[in-house]
Amino acid sequence: MSRKISLNARLAHDAAASSEVEVVLIQFTHPETEQIVRLSTDPTERLSLDPLSYGTRSDWLGADPGDDDEAFLFVLLSVILPDDEEMAPPVARFVLEGIDNRLVEVLRSTQKRADVSMAVVLASSPSVIEMEWHHFRMVSAEGNGDAITLSITREPITAEPWPAGRMTRERFPGQHP
Template sequence: MSRKISLNARLALDADGSEEVEVVLLQFTHPETSQIVRLSTDPTERLSVEPLQYGTRSTWLGANPKKDDEAFLFVLVSVLIPDDQETAPPAMRVVMEGVDNELAQVLRSTTERAEASMAVVLASSPDVVEQEWRNFKLVRAEGQGEGITLTLSRAPLTEEPWPAGRMTRERFPGLHP
């Protein structure tokens, strides 16, 4: 399957050196709250002075770039894009730097899984999505102190029903003479 990449992104990828900056946008939602957490890997512009915040303004997933509370806030984060293994569902890892232990406790304290989506845009054109992954579930939050690693997956193995359906006479009469 081919994907469309903008001309600016293709020129930046093909150039020996480019001033274009790829930005990863992350959006987290949770069924227990109406709050949407939007994160960016680039301090594209200053959003506020007090408190000092940087971030990226984009219309991705319906965000209003004119509202400061709907901007994607800059955090120190490393992202490993979803892998494509045959034996496992696609999974991505997000490593958040410079966070405190309270965030790790909050991430582990919920009973329902948060939903996450990720997109790659250029800093010069944050409304043009170059690549995106949607509808991932937060399946693990590990780490303490300076960094937390979030593991996101599309089909968590922990949601598989157990015990699985049995091939009994009552459920599958065609299998039993």
């Protein structure tokens, strides 16, 4: 499977040293609420003074880069990107540090799983998507003290129903004269 990568990202990867910074953008949506949570791994620019906050402005997934409420907020976040194992669905983990226990309560307060999307961009061009992953589900939120570990995954391909739907006359009348 091939993917396009921007010239700036290729130059940064090929260089012995580069000033380019890769940024992971993460968006959480939930079927029980209209609120969208956007996080960034880089303090690309200062968003406000009171309260002091940093983040990344990008138009990824329809966010308005000019609106402070739609910016991807910087948090101390460690990311383990999805793996490509053949017999298992991709799994990614985030460790959010320096947060209080109220966030753990919010993460554990819903019955349905949140939808998660991730993208990798360069700090110098945050609207140019280098890599992205969609349709993940948050499967766990475990907190201890000052850190929360979020685990996300996809449905395994083996969970597809089998046998698949049959092309019978009743289901696909256009296929049968």
